[in-house]
Amino acid sequence: MPQRPIRVLLAKLGLDTHTVGVTVIAHALRDAGMEVIFTGLKQTPEMVANTAIQEDVDVVGVSSLSAGHMRNLPRLAKLLQEKGGGDKLLVAGGVIPEQDAPAIRAAGYAHIFTMGADTREIITFIQDWHARQETTAP
Amino acid sequence: MNKPEKPQPPAAPEIERIQTAQAAWTQQLHAPHIAARGEWKTFTTQAMHWPVKALYTPVDLAATGFDYLRDVGFPGEFPYTRGISPNGNRATLWTMAQVTGFGRGEEWSKRARYMLDQGLQGLILEHDLPTTNGYDSDNPLIAGEVGRAGMALDSLEDLEHAFDLPFDKLKYLMSVCNAPQPVNLAMIIAALEKKGVDPGQFVLHIVNGILIEYTCVGRYIYPPAHGLRIATDCFEYIVRHHPNWQPISIIAAQLQPARANPVQEIAFSTTIALAYLDAMLARGFDVDTIAPYFHYVINVDMDFFEGICKLRAFRKVWARLMKERYGASRPEAMKLRYMSSPSTTSLTLQQPLNNIGRLAIMATACALGGAGETMTTPLHDEAHALPADEAIRVGAAIQHIVAHETGVADTVDPLAGSYYVETLTRHMEDEAMVEIDRIIAMGGALKAIENGYFQRALGHEQYARNRALETGERKLVGVNHLVLAEEKKEIEIWRLDDDMEDRQVRKVRELKARRDNAAVAHALEQVREAARSGANLVPACLAAVKVYATHGELCDAMRDVFGVHHPDSQTSGV
Numbered sequence: 001m002p003q004r005p006i007r008v009l010l011a012k013l014g015l016d017t018h019t020v021g022v023t024v025i026a027h028a029l030r031d032a033g034m035e036v037i038f039t040g041l042k043q044t045p046e047m048v049a050n051t052a053i054q055e056d057v058d059v060v061g062v063s064s065l066s067a068g069h070m071r072n073l074p075r076l077a078k079l080l081q082e083k084g085g086g087d088k089l090l091v092a093g094g095v096i097p098e099q100d101a102p103a104i105r106a107a108g109y110a111h112i113f114t115m116g117a118d119t120r121e122i123i124t125f126i127q128d129w130h131a132r133q134e135t136t137a138p
Numbered sequence: 139m140n141k142p143e144k145p146q147p148p149a150a151p152e153i154e155r156i157q158t159a160q161a162a163w164t165q166q167l168h169a170p171h172i173a174a175r176g177e178w179k180t181f182t183t184q185a186m187h188w189p190v191k192a193l194y195t196p197v198d199l200a201a202t203g204f205d206y207l208r209d210v211g212f213p214g215e216f217p218y219t220r221g222i223s224p225n226g227n228r229a230t231l232w233t234m235a236q237v238t239g240f241g242r243g244e245e246w247s248k249r250a251r252y253m254l255d256q257g258l259q260g261l262i263l264e265h266d267l268p269t270t271n272g273y274d275s276d277n278p279l280i281a282g283e284v285g286r287a288g289m290a291l292d293s294l295e296d297l298e299h300a301f302d303l304p305f306d307k308l309k310y311l312m313s314v315c316n317a318p319q320p321v322n323l324a325m326i327i328a329a330l331e332k333k334g335v336d337p338g339q340f341v342l343h344i345v346n347g348i349l350i351e352y353t354c355v356g357r358y359i360y361p362p363a364h365g366l367r368i369a370t371d372c373f374e375y376i377v378r379h380h381p382n383w384q385p386i387s388i389i390a391a392q393l394q395p396a397r398a399n400p401v402q403e404i405a406f407s408t409t410i411a412l413a414y415l416d417a418m419l420a421r422g423f424d425v426d427t428i429a430p431y432f433h434y435v436i437n438v439d440m441d442f443f444e445g446i447c448k449l450r451a452f453r454k455v456w457a458r459l460m461k462e463r464y465g466a467s468r469p470e471a472m473k474l475r476y477m478s479s480p481s482t483t484s485l486t487l488q489q490p491l492n493n494i495g496r497l498a499i500m501a502t503a504c505a506l507g508g509a510g511e512t513m514t515t516p517l518h519d520e521a522h523a524l525p526a527d528e529a530i531r532v533g534a535a536i537q538h539i540v541a542h543e544t545g546v547a548d549t550v551d552p553l554a555g556s557y558y559v560e561t562l563t564r565h566m567e568d569e570a571m572v573e574i575d576r577i578i579a580m581g582g583a584l585k586a587i588e589n590g591y592f593q594r595a596l597g598h599e600q601y602a603r604n605r606a607l608e609t610g611e612r613k614l615v616g617v618n619h620l621v622l623a624e625e626k627k628e629i630e631i632w633r634l635d636d637d638m639e640d641r642q643v644r645k646v647r648e649l650k651a652r653r654d655n656a657a658v659a660h661a662l663e664q665v666r667e668a669a670r671s672g673a674n675l676v677p678a679c680l681a682a683v684k685v686y687a688t689h690g691e692l693c694d695a696m697r698d699v700f701g702v703h704h705p706d707s708q709t710s711g712v
Binding site: 044 | 271280283354357601608710
């Protein structure tokens, strides 16, 4: 049976309008055979969590290049769990200072890709996670 | 007896003699050298990916149909390839400016006073993201962003405080607030009135650049057609009421960091200018009156010759568009006025001192291609922290070194006539004209934004440029070449000053409780009515800001009529 491609939601929260990074990631993931949905700009954590559930994505990636990450990222993780999306892979990328990383990871983010991360590294990370899900699925 | 001289056959034209000699050189010297030694890479220009040949000669120029008088001409004359001044930088050097992050809230006034005391006459007013996106500081959506990227502007009250300045010294103020432009313009006009400033003795320069926001920067509110109408209202208001002010800047320097290649940068930014121009012509103005108001900001990136040729081609393309397509007759309407700047795109977080070298090279390219009226230099360690005094000093010194120590600005357009430079300039001009025709054929810049053409084109370039770095096709020292293994990559992010945000929130809430709210409600309805009827929005906004309607309330009144812009993947190019 043909597998459905990995579905990824890429999100921007708040007033952070830096899109070069998220655009590069979107193109790279599509080139790697994934389905990519972009939330558009100026999203609240509520809007992103709802989209993730409605679109039934496997992965949620948040691009953050503003100071709002400590406010918005944990809130999105919490909302996803509350809405039954706790099984999704949650990752973040952009400018997240090292001293904030432990709190973001503790909130439920499996990985933080800092600025300049190689897209091949991101693709592999998602594919490996997905492969583990397949093997552990009932 | 002298024998009569044998009649000589007429000499072959010079170009044929060079062709013959070049063919011989290729066969005897060049081809064997390549066969024996190879070449260490495939040579292309950095952004365009155009092949770069080993050698350019008069043969290449002739192949383009090069005609000196038509293609290059003289400085100060159409097509302005050699610059818009007849004497280059020899009467005065370009103005050396420094755009630095400019504080927040009440600090702006203090910093502005300091800069005016240092002899500066002009200032730039940048606003925070809530302001540029049309929200008041007490909007719960935007908590954490107040005053961060610039000054929070909630009401006329904020500008009354900020404009506590010696206006005998301040002669020029540039304001960047694109999406809510009529609100911002109205607040500045009202604040200047309150301070008793003679608008004829002062220049307000609004960037008024909403269309580029839709293509890459993202600080938009309303759908693009309404954005264009709003910008045109502000343009028209200034031309009618303050004709000595500057109603528009086309910031090509926002397209370049979004990875527009030089052809896209020229074509996208000029067609965006044409959208504003067309809108003004539709309101009854003529091209000779309106075209001189256009001002550009243009970046030069690390590919030296692409940068130089872009500036030369840019001037020529604008002049040709105005003269040939729009029938402009005044030279002032054909001259491309701009500020140039080295790009931050190629500056690296790693090994930041290397950026001083990069900035010097890019500033040299700006000077060689034509620095424009003004040049500004970014700071070499911008990525690390707030601008440090040392970085500001070095940034300024780079321009002085280029201007005073290298001689590159001593003669006008010194690279004119270079076989490579003229070939590349001409190629860039031709390709930009093809792209401009394509955009005009699809209905112009507004349509190209609405259907996502610009955004998708930039998205593809962003991906392609990133791939070139990841595959190593493009080498960037410190990033994928000569990388230091142990380098510390800590980035400082400006920490929120919660007190400052709380103070600003309290301030706007207190204002809302204190003012004449019936007058505000009436004024906001007048703004909605102007938005619906198509009347110029600036007078209605002016009346509203004077009764202390807030920035967010005014933007909301227009949201009620215009709706908001929600691009999807296709139209955002992501």
